[in-house]
Amino acid sequence: MDAPAPILRMSGIGKEFPGVRALDRVDLRLLPGEVHALMGENGAGKSTLIKVLTGVHTADEGAVELAGKPVAFGSPLEARQAGISTVYQEVNLCTNLSVAENILIGREPRRFGRIDWQRMRARARELLARMDLDLDVSAPLSSYSLAIQQMVAIARALDVEARVLILDEPTSSLDADEVGQLFQVMRRLKDEGIAILFVTHFLDQVYEISDRMTILRNGRLVGEYLTRELSQVELVAKMIGQELEALDKLHGEARSFATPLVEARDLGRPGAIEPFTLTIHEGQVVGLAGLLGSGRTEVARLLFGADHAAGQLSIGGEPVTLRTPRAAMGHKIAFCSENRKRDGLIEDLTVRENIVLALQATRGWTRPVPREQQDELVDKYVKALRISPPNPEIPVRNLSGGNQQKVLLARWLILEPRLLILDEPTRGIDVGAKTEIQRLVAELSGGGVAVLFISAELEEVLRLSHKVAVLRDRRMIAELPNDDELTKDVIMETIASGGRT
């Protein structure tokens, strides 16, 4: 390949965690002025490789060269000072600080040893303007959406004279417009000669933006390819190591449902979601579609008792008031939350403990789940969901994002819920695991379990749901049966028009 000399070269990188061989002699090279996609399933080692590169982890073996010189970073700070900037998958910002503080934290402009606030705000505005963003930089970051927070994280990475910019799943919480905006920024940076390492699960985005890709599988290098020379089908096959069978519409025939399970009537919460009316039948998959921040998660939280609701709710025909998640669990409702780290897993505890946690909670502390039963249940779900590594005694924090999601799913599946609420269950996870989860939803629905399925990916919602409720601006604007006429375009049209037809 007749490209310029690589700015960065990693060779023979190996890394082991207790119980996990995360990387096994992996090579990676980045060329200046190119967008390089790092591809692989969950647990393939992408995040670990990036953390080794940026000094978060130290490699057990292998060498890293930056601009021809061997380097080894002991901390993210050293890596950044050398010109390697990173924006991580989970936004790592301080939401209680202002936008400007977040962008320039650790590099505040100073005058006479004191922070020069005026210059700091100006600099922050300038950096955001480079991304066509106009924010109140002195407002706390928490007053902006997750998507904006992501852009702020990128602005922070740009402030340093970056030679290598690493974007780890930057688009998983962005809507189409924002992704476009980000790509614009990426192209501009690429033209400036910066090497960009891009990690994403959206294949379309890879083909839209990247020039070259490196594929990992199970901690091993599959190969480096030019994007234009590798078809999508080939890419997927290389990532999962086998041909992917085409997924049909999983929900099958349009069916009518006889037994309503959950009926919400004028259920709402001031400031969170306008009162809505929704009926979910046994065995029915209801999709929730809407943009980021349109109130999807809020609907889920009300149905699970995580927030207090006004209005009426009945389950199995009985009117109920759900004051706590525990009350909802008593009615066999389960909620797999979107934010795994904050609202889902207990990172200190092992995989086994995380899986049995909800079951144990329903039994109270005086009646422990017998160890044999725990092992049996855990073993069953580790196998069924293919949780990797299949060792239930390691801390859940050592697992990759997709496997953590499966652990969370397992926690709720062992309760055998009647209504399973899945909030973005496939966000940030790879094609293979995604397919598995979708298949699982279809199976559960076939077995009579009602599912409320929330996803930003409309294809997914359409493929699985029997009907789709559309949200916009914290209001439920339409309820559409998923018949042949319902397409992605129709849903987007509905969102755009605000339900007026």
Added chain:
Amino acid sequence: MRRLLWPILVLAALLLVNLIFTPGFFSIQLREGHLYGSLIDILRFGAPLILVSLGMTLVIATGGIDLSVGSIVAISGALACLQISQDQGLFAAVALALGLCTLLGAWNGFLVAAVGIQPIIATLILMVAGRGLAQLITDGQIITVNDPAFKLIGGGYLLTVPFGILIVIAVLAITVFLTRRLALGMLIESVGGNAEASRLAGIRARGIIVMVYAFAALCAGVAGLMISSNVSSADGNNAGLWIELDAILAVVIGGTSLAGGRFSLGGTVIGALIIQTLTTTIYSIGVPPETTLLFKALVVTAVCLIQSQAFRDKVFHRRGRAAPPRPVTEEKVRVST
């Protein structure tokens, strides 16, 4: 087990230092049907601290802290001695003292879990008010009692073993049973690890937190009985003074993070023994009285540093675990933790 390695090594080192200064340090004798020896003394005098630390471990594991245990020690001793001095009967006195302590602990838990006051503030209230309460009970005086049965708790022997040690073994056994055989331990670790995620998993954190603070106060109450029984008197001012700080220290030395989550009861016991042994050491090697506190501080600082993985890596410039052979970059690889 690997988590306990360093605390055990530190304890062993401290004991060895004593052996050098006091050649007969490890000998244990049977005199008049009682076990005697320096090691027995460490266990016996360390008993109240071990008890308080056990309760503190569970509180800290939920992400909280309990500053009021020292005051509760004083209240427990004061109330028991007052009752005994008024001839109310030993059993009633002990039951009343422990009952009040548990109630006070539940009050702490209520402030933390239901009212939502930060643990350090919520328990600070009782830390200050509790001393006052203890003095109110004793009317500002030191109450002296002379009851052989009461004397047994802190100063007596049963089957040649000091009674206090037996109490510690019993409380430890009960705590291990509650937390590790039943599911209390996992739920405590879950609440301490991530409170919101625990709530969404259906855990009733409130009840668990109230229970844990009540348990810590009960442990402190028993320790208070031991301390006052040992000296046959109740001193509202000085009984259990600063024991909460020693207990927090014991928990941390034992490997339980102040941030909450995972806890280790075995580690806490060893931590408490380290602190007690240190006190003994100070006397046996003859540190001048005016420098004992400073000496203790220095040793504790050293112990904490030795236990820190990050510190050890920095000092020894290598990883805790043997790494496979590395090419060229070996000497440049540095460790971040």
